[in-house]
Amino acid sequence: MAELDTSGGGKHKGGKIRSKKASTRVDLTAMVDLAFLLITFFMYTTTLQKPKAMNLAMPDNSVKTTQLAIAASRSMTILLGANNKLEWYMGEAGKSAPTVDNYGKEGIRKALIENAKKVADTHNGDEKLMEVVIKPSEHSTYENLVTTLDEMSITNIQIYAIVPITPMEVADLKTNKIYQ
Amino acid sequence: MPRVKVARKSTAIDMTAMCDVAFLLLTFFILTAKPKTDDPSKAEVPASTQKIPVADANMITISVGMDKAFYSVTEQDVRVAVLAEMGKKYGNQTFTPEETRRFELTPEFGVPMNQLKSFLQLPSAQVADYKQPGIPADTTNNNELFDWIKMSRQAELGLHGKDLDVSIKADRKEEYPMVNKVISVLEKQKKFKFQLITSLRTAQK
Numbered sequence: 001m002a003e004l005d006t007s008g009g010g011k012h013k014g015g016k017i018r019s020k021k022a023s024t025r026v027d028l029t030a031m032v033d034l035a036f037l038l039i040t041f042f043m044y045t046t047t048l049q050k051p052k053a054m055n056l057a058m059p060d061n062s063v064k065t066t067q068l069a070i071a072a073s074r075s076m077t078i079l080l081g082a083n084n085k086l087e088w089y090m091g092e093a094g095k096s097a098p099t100v101d102n103y104g105k106e107g108i109r110k111a112l113i114e115n116a117k118k119v120a121d122t123h124n125g126d127e128k129l130m131e132v133v134i135k136p137s138e139h140s141t142y143e144n145l146v147t148t149l150d151e152m153s154i155t156n157i158q159i160y161a162i163v164p165i166t167p168m169e170v171a172d173l174k175t176n177k178i179y180q
Numbered sequence: 181m182p183r184v185k186v187a188r189k190s191t192a193i194d195m196t197a198m199c200d201v202a203f204l205l206l207t208f209f210i211l212t213a214k215p216k217t218d219d220p221s222k223a224e225v226p227a228s229t230q231k232i233p234v235a236d237a238n239m240i241t242i243s244v245g246m247d248k249a250f251y252s253v254t255e256q257d258v259r260v261a262v263l264a265e266m267g268k269k270y271g272n273q274t275f276t277p278e279e280t281r282r283f284e285l286t287p288e289f290g291v292p293m294n295q296l297k298s299f300l301q302l303p304s305a306q307v308a309d310y311k312q313p314g315i316p317a318d319t320t321n322n323n324e325l326f327d328w329i330k331m332s333r334q335a336e337l338g339l340h341g342k343d344l345d346v347s348i349k350a351d352r353k354e355e356y357p358m359v360n361k362v363i364s365v366l367e368k369q370k371k372f373k374f375q376l377i378t379s380l381r382t383a384q385k
Contacts, residue, residue: 028195035202042209053347053375054230058363060372080356136356142244143226143352145359146378150228 054149059161074119075131078108078148079169081178082139086148090115100176103147112155132160137173139180220290220312221245226352227381234347234377238340240332241377242325243288244350247358248314249325250290253332253344259284261335266293266327273297290314293324317361326365333369347375 072091079087079098088111089098101107112132119130132152136145145162152160173179221243236254243250253259263283267273270293275283279300283289290312291299302310317325329346336344346366350359366374 028199032195032199032202035199035206039202039206039209042206042213046209046213051225051234051349051377052228052230052380053232053234054228054378055232056374056376058367058372060370136360138355138357140356141352142350142354142356142359145356146226146228146352146376149376150230150378154229 054146056149071127071131074123074127074129075133076112076115077133077135077169079165079173080134080136080140080144080148081173081176082137082180083178084141084144085178086140086144087173087176087178098172098176100178103144103151108148109151109155112151112157116155116157129158132157134160134162135165135169136162137165137170137179219243220288221248221250221349221351223349223351223354225349225377225379228378229381230378231380234375235345238336238342238344240329240344240346241288242329242346242348242362243290244348244354244358244362246314246351247354248290248312249317249358249362250288250312251315251325251328252288255336255340255344256284257339258332258335258344259286261339262328262331265331265335266296266324269327269331270294270324275300292316317365323365325362326368329365329371330369333371345375346371347377349377 072095076088076090081087084103085100086103086108087098087100088108089096099111101111116130120128134145134148149160151157170179223243223245239254241252241254243252253262260280260283263275263280267275273293273296275297279297282300286300289296289299292313292315295313299307299310299312315325315328317323333344336342348359348362350362366372
């Protein structure tokens with residue numbers, strides 16, 4: 001155990017002078033106390049959960065290319081409003097009434113999955129993928145944006161972009177009372 | 181009648197094993213510990229299901245909190261180089277070696293150039309209480325945040341021959357216009373790919 005063998009092994013011939021055997025047992029209580037104190041300190045101060053990164057690529061706006069028109073039939077627009085509310089519509093603005101929705105599994109995720117399926121059913125080939133346009137309004141929070149982008153990766157939507165909101169859409173948010 | 185004697189046992193326990201374990205754990209925690217950096221932006225990041233860890237090196241982080249922008253870059257030599265450059269551009273300021281040293285050891289700050297000198301001269305005890313006004317990041321083409329990022333990237337290119345990554349760490353309650361300002365600052369210098377810092381969502385909503 002803790003003691004070391006200090007017997008020196010075997011007896012010497014003749015009565016030689018032997019040094020007094022001192023116990024090598026050390027009282028470890030204080031040391032253990034200190035060690036646990038430090039452990040507790042380090043446990044409280046370390047952050048075990050490292051922050052995670054979400055990659056975001058914005059379109060290159062420095063080169064003016066011919067704008068590719070988004071096919072209205074397979075585009076979904078999400079307007080991020082205030083108070084953790086959003087509204088979405090398919091196709092062109094003003095042509096179909098927007099739906100006011102919430103974030104989360106039963107809200108926007110369900111809508112995204114359903115719409116993506118509808119688009120996949122009605123289109124062929126390369127056009128099977130739904131395009132999502134995200135338009136954050138002035139009073140939506142950063143958390144809303146991150147949650148929406150996260151939904152894109154959860155529902156596996158390949159094509160999406162963050163686009164400035166238009167005054168018409170702001171007016172629509174106002175009528176639905178989710179602008180401020 | 182003989183009394184029943186209870187054998188007296190020693191109360192000393194052998195603590196060697198416990199001591200070993202305690203120190204093993206202690207070593208583990210010391211080695212994995214990363215000192216918490218003072219975060220003047222007080223940004224509380226939103227949660228997401230993303231699992232990519234944030235890199236520790238080669239990174240510019242723009243923190244956004246309370247409608248203010250804060251700037252930090254991981255590389256210390258870049259900090260020194262960029263401070264000299266920024267001083268030259270804004271009012272031809274020169275910084276003493278002490279001020280440069282202080283800046284080198286400041287992980288994150290949010291002070292406009294005209295107050296930076298007095299900020300670096302503050303006694304270290306007062307730094308934590310000092311209300312940092314944030315780095316100006318208006319919509320003009322030449323704002324200070326733009327220059328900080330641009331010059332850091334140039335310094336990194338000169339010193340290490342690569343480009344810095346940029347990440348945005350905003351508070352979850354921050355409204356979109358401020359975040360948009362930071363994004364457009366990045367877009368103006370053709371930095372179209374960047375990272376948003378989030379924390380891992382533990383339970384599915």
